[in-house]
Amino acid sequence: MDRKEFKLGLIGLGEMGKNLALNIGDHGFPVAVYNRTYAKTKQFMEDEVKGQAIQAVASLEELVKLMPRPRMVLLVVSSGPAIDNLIEELLPFLEPDDLIIDGGNTFFRDTDRRERTTAEKGVLYLGMGVSGGGFGARFGPSLMPGGSSKAYERVRPILEAISAKVDGDPCVTHLGPGSAGHYVKMVHNGIEYGLMQLIAEVYHLLKLGLGLNNDELHKVFSRWNQNKLNGYLMEITSRIFLKKDDQSSNRLIDQILDQAGQKGTGLWTSINALELQVPIPNIVLAEMMRDLSGQTEERQGINQIFHKSDRYLSKDREKVTAHLEQALYCGMILTFSQGLALLREASRTYKYDLVLQEVARIWRGGCIIRSALLEDIRSAYKKQPDLVHLLMDPNLAEKVRSSQKALRSAIKTAMGLNIPTPGLAASLAYFDSFCSPRLPTNLIQAQRDYFGAHTYQRIDRPGFFHGQWNRE
Numbered sequence: 001m002d003r004k005e006f007k008l009g010l011i012g013l014g015e016m017g018k019n020l021a022l023n024i025g026d027h028g029f030p031v032a033v034y035n036r037t038y039a040k041t042k043q044f045m046e047d048e049v050k051g052q053a054i055q056a057v058a059s060l061e062e063l064v065k066l067m068p069r070p071r072m073v074l075l076v077v078s079s080g081p082a083i084d085n086l087i088e089e090l091l092p093f094l095e096p097d098d099l100i101i102d103g104g105n106t107f108f109r110d111t112d113r114r115e116r117t118t119a120e121k122g123v124l125y126l127g128m129g130v131s132g133g134g135f136g137a138r139f140g141p142s143l144m145p146g147g148s149s150k151a152y153e154r155v156r157p158i159l160e161a162i163s164a165k166v167d168g169d170p171c172v173t174h175l176g177p178g179s180a181g182h183y184v185k186m187v188h189n190g191i192e193y194g195l196m197q198l199i200a201e202v203y204h205l206l207k208l209g210l211g212l213n214n215d216e217l218h219k220v221f222s223r224w225n226q227n228k229l230n231g232y233l234m235e236i237t238s239r240i241f242l243k244k245d246d247q248s249s250n251r252l253i254d255q256i257l258d259q260a261g262q263k264g265t266g267l268w269t270s271i272n273a274l275e276l277q278v279p280i281p282n283i284v285l286a287e288m289m290r291d292l293s294g295q296t297e298e299r300q301g302i303n304q305i306f307h308k309s310d311r312y313l314s315k316d317r318e319k320v321t322a323h324l325e326q327a328l329y330c331g332m333i334l335t336f337s338q339g340l341a342l343l344r345e346a347s348r349t350y351k352y353d354l355v356l357q358e359v360a361r362i363w364r365g366g367c368i369i370r371s372a373l374l375e376d377i378r379s380a381y382k383k384q385p386d387l388v389h390l391l392m393d394p395n396l397a398e399k400v401r402s403s404q405k406a407l408r409s410a411i412k413t414a415m416g417l418n419i420p421t422p423g424l425a426a427s428l429a430y431f432d433s434f435c436s437p438r439l440p441t442n443l444i445q446a447q448r449d450y451f452g453a454h455t456y457q458r459i460d461r462p463g464f465f466h467g468q469w470n471r472e
């Protein structure tokens with residue numbers, strides 16, 4: 001193969017890297033691949049490459065030398081110090097105007113720092129979120145690049161070709177400068193956590209409260225997925241209930257330990273939202289419920305003391321199921337609203353200049369949170385690019401108005417059955433708090449002023465006041 005053809009080098013042949021390399025190759029772009037362990041590269045070439053223009057190399061130097069200038073190097077390695085080490089090793093071989101793209105789930109502040117480091121050598125940098133798992137990477141992910149727009153224009157034909165398409169429209173755009181891409185991917189994952197928690201709670205209610213078996217659960221989720229709740233997470237959930245376990249006579253779902261893992265993106269989203277003072281209760285709560293699920297000793301001990309008795313609903317199953325569909329829908333709108341509110345504030349604080357309509361557009365396909373709701377969210381921002389909050393969009397407001405009663409009923413049912421639904425409850429509390437003309441925070445201000453002279457503002461006069469609380 002002619003040296004000039006290799007414009008892109010890919011580093012890291014894990015699940016995502018391998019699939020991205022094959023996807024890029026399928027679209028006619030020659031790609032040179034490198035993995036630290038050469039045996040892995042060799043195996044990939046022998047087992048998985050089928051006619052794509054993919055060339056294996058055994059060293060970083062070889063990878064760089066194979067490409068004409070300006071070069072593009074895509075890193076698909078685990079986030080963290082491994083990327084710093086790799087960049088350090090790679091930089092001596094690169095020249096000004098070459099480009100490094102980090103396609104991992106990287107913490108956005110690391111991306112800003114690395115962009116500054118590579119800029120010292122004139123090397124361009126893109127931080128790119130990639131969503132859709134191995135299958136998405138292979139056949140069309142949602143891509144969330146941020147950083148130098150000059151760099152984006154260079155790599156754009158490849159990204160547009162390999163990304164997911166919705167009605168022919170590629171699920172990729174240049175999101176903004178610096179860490180904009182990795183920030184948007186982080187919030188995508190935060191929303192993912194929030195939605196998964198809501199789905200899990202509804203599953204719990206259907207299973208424990210209404211006694212639905214796995215076949216019935218499959219049917220309910222499949223039916224919901226054909227309607228307004230349509231989305232990737234609903235689709236895989238409906239399928240999960242059918243999967244047989246190959247080591248027992250049960251369904252696999254019933255053999256899985258109820259302790260959720262995490263790799264950090266939900267935590268980053270939660271911490272950053274607290275820093276930016278944007279309330280995202282569904283995402284924080286989802287994070288906390290994963291933590292709680294892992295507290296085995298506490299769960300066992302407390303369960304033994306209080307020994308919660310299970311209750312079942314024998315009647316009204318259909319009515320409750322219908323409420324749950326509406327409740328889930330309402331909770332999902334409120335979870336998306338929280339994520340988008342965070343993006344709005346982050347865009348202002350970090351000067352990303354995000355176009356939220358574009359964020360919704362590229363999330364419609366390929367990614368884990370793709371769902372019918374994103375069409376509504378996209379049109380909300382299309383109509384009003386500066387929309388202050390998604391609940392102020394007439395269409396979404398109407399959807400929440402008509403489903404919030406069912407959300408209340410679902411929570412009441414769950415409480416009566418002793419089944420925890422903290423995610424559903426958090427979304428309702430979020431909604432009710434924003435709807436309240438007056439919050440009880442006047443009392444908090446009074447307490448702060450009482451014990452600490454922190455002052456308060458009045459409703460009838462401007463300025464800050466301190467009360468003489470101990471005087472009559």
Ligand code: 6PG
Pocket residue numbers: 105130131132133189192261262263264265266367368
């Ligand atoms: C995606 C996923 C992907 C990954 C998450 C899972 O968009 O393709 O979000 O990035 O599956 O990192 O995160 P946890 O392990 O934290 O659940």
